[in-house]
Amino acid sequence: MIRFEQVSKVYPDGTAAVDDLSFEVREGELVTLVGPSGCGKTTTMMMVNRLIEPTSGRVLLAGDDISAVDPVRLRRRIGYVIQQVGLFPHRTILDNTATVPALIGWKRSKARERAAELLDLVGLDPSVYGPRYPAQLSGGQRQRVGVARALAADPPVLLMDEPFGAVDPVVRERLQNEFLKLQATVRKTVLMVTHDIEEAVRMGDRIAVYGQGRVEQYDTPAAVLGRPATPYVAEFVGADRGLKRLSVTTIEPADLEQPPVARLDEPAAGAAERLREEGARWAVVLNGGGELHGWVSAQALERVGGRGTVGDTARRMEAWVPVGAPLKRAFGEMLQHDAGWVAVVDGSRFAGVLTPAKLHEALRRSVDADAHGIPRGEVEFDSVADA
Numbered sequence: 001m002i003r004f005e006q007v008s009k010v011y012p013d014g015t016a017a018v019d020d021l022s023f024e025v026r027e028g029e030l031v032t033l034v035g036p037s038g039c040g041k042t043t044t045m046m047m048v049n050r051l052i053e054p055t056s057g058r059v060l061l062a063g064d065d066i067s068a069v070d071p072v073r074l075r076r077r078i079g080y081v082i083q084q085v086g087l088f089p090h091r092t093i094l095d096n097t098a099t100v101p102a103l104i105g106w107k108r109s110k111a112r113e114r115a116a117e118l119l120d121l122v123g124l125d126p127s128v129y130g131p132r133y134p135a136q137l138s139g140g141q142r143q144r145v146g147v148a149r150a151l152a153a154d155p156p157v158l159l160m161d162e163p164f165g166a167v168d169p170v171v172r173e174r175l176q177n178e179f180l181k182l183q184a185t186v187r188k189t190v191l192m193v194t195h196d197i198e199e200a201v202r203m204g205d206r207i208a209v210y211g212q213g214r215v216e217q218y219d220t221p222a223a224v225l226g227r228p229a230t231p232y233v234a235e236f237v238g239a240d241r242g243l244k245r246l247s248v249t250t251i252e253p254a255d256l257e258q259p260p261v262a263r264l265d266e267p268a269a270g271a272a273e274r275l276r277e278e279g280a281r282w283a284v285v286l287n288g289g290g291e292l293h294g295w296v297s298a299q300a301l302e303r304v305g306g307r308g309t310v311g312d313t314a315r316r317m318e319a320w321v322p323v324g325a326p327l328k329r330a331f332g333e334m335l336q337h338d339a340g341w342v343a344v345v346d347g348s349r350f351a352g353v354l355t356p357a358k359l360h361e362a363l364r365r366s367v368d369a370d371a372h373g374i375p376r377g378e379v380e381f382d383s384v385a386d387a
């Protein structure tokens with residue numbers, strides 16, 4: 001969709017900002033450009049919407065050499081989100097969001113209707129925020145408006161330059177997650193500049209790691225973390241890349257343990273006996289529909305004895321995650337709820353539990369898979385234990 005072919009940019013003062021860049025962003029893919037300040041990320045991005053012209057090489061968009069496309073028409077196909085957002089201070093949020101559709105000649109009513117839809121999509125109620133002015137919004141809300149505005153004319157391509165850079169880390173993580181959800185439905189081709197490797201790893205389908213003016217590695221987050229192509233990349237992703245890997249390794253059914261299970265409405269005595277036989281100290285408790293309710297300890301069941309049901313003494317389980325969530329989220333849930341394990345659900349069905357030992361095992365398996373270049377599911381567990 002976006003293709004850089006041996007692109008270089010030397011500024012008039014002789015600064016070589018980008019040197020012989022070649023890579024391709026596939027349609028619907030989110031690619032993060034990450035690297036230290038001044039390495040040429042913004043220059044790369046601005047050559048896509050022709051705010052900057054390359055000195056040599058070509059940039060292609062959907063097969064067209066963009067140097068032959070009228071810049072104004074080109075930019076209609078490309079949404080642009082920048083850190084400072086750049087909202088017009090004297091226009092309402094609704095009008096700000098409707099800027100591009102209005103510019104390209106949509107009827108005012110249609111442009112505003114679309115703007116309201118987009119505000120809703122990024123989590124801002126248009127009836128509340130639409131009439132406000134930019135100064136009446138928080139930084140995070142302004143960033144959301146920036147995204148809504150970029151999407152308003154439904155361009156196939158989005159360029160985002162540090163889009164979540166100006167907000168605190170908590171809001172930033174929320175905006176990142178919201179954007180990923182949005183991207184899962186709108187499937188734009190996205191180039192996103194960041195200097196934060198965590199953000200690059202979390203957001204990118206692929207990452208371009210920049211050295212000075214050059215791409216040192218262009219690969220999936222797991223591969224960049226697992227097999228840094230050069231010592232520079234290894235240093236840039238950091239010694240704690242094992243930890244970062246938690247963000248990109250997902251929980252799979254094979255990672256789960258199957259503890260004893262009790263039903264909410266079954267007699268406590270029967271459940272207590274089962275646990276005794278199995279030598280287990282606790283059981284997961286499900287409701288009649290097989291959905292997770294919580295957990296119960298063997299001791300508590302013994303106390304209830306013959307008189308009651310499991311439901312009389314079961315505790316709710318707050319620490320749960322869906323299958324497919326990153327290990328980092330499971331780990332976060334364990335810490336937040338001070339839990340020794342976290343329940344994993346598949347839709348509304350209970351799928352098993354992830355324990356710290358299993359989490360570690362999953363992580364090792366993912367490292368091992370990358371080291372050998374084979375899919376995670378095909379790694380023999382023995383090789384993990386030996387590693």
Ligand SMILES: Nc1ncnc2c1ncn2[C@@H]1O[C@H](COP(=O)(O)OP(=O)(O)OP(=O)(O)O)[C@@H](O)[C@H]1O
Pocket residue numbers: 011012013015016017035036037038039040041042043044195
């Ligand atoms: N108009 C310009 N004239 C001369 N040099 C420039 C110009 N714009 C950028 N540069 C230089 O080109 C290099 C790459 O800049 P660029 O803005 O692409 O980097 P970046 O990776 O986006 O950095 P940052 O993360 O700090 O925004 C830097 O050395 C910068 O000083």
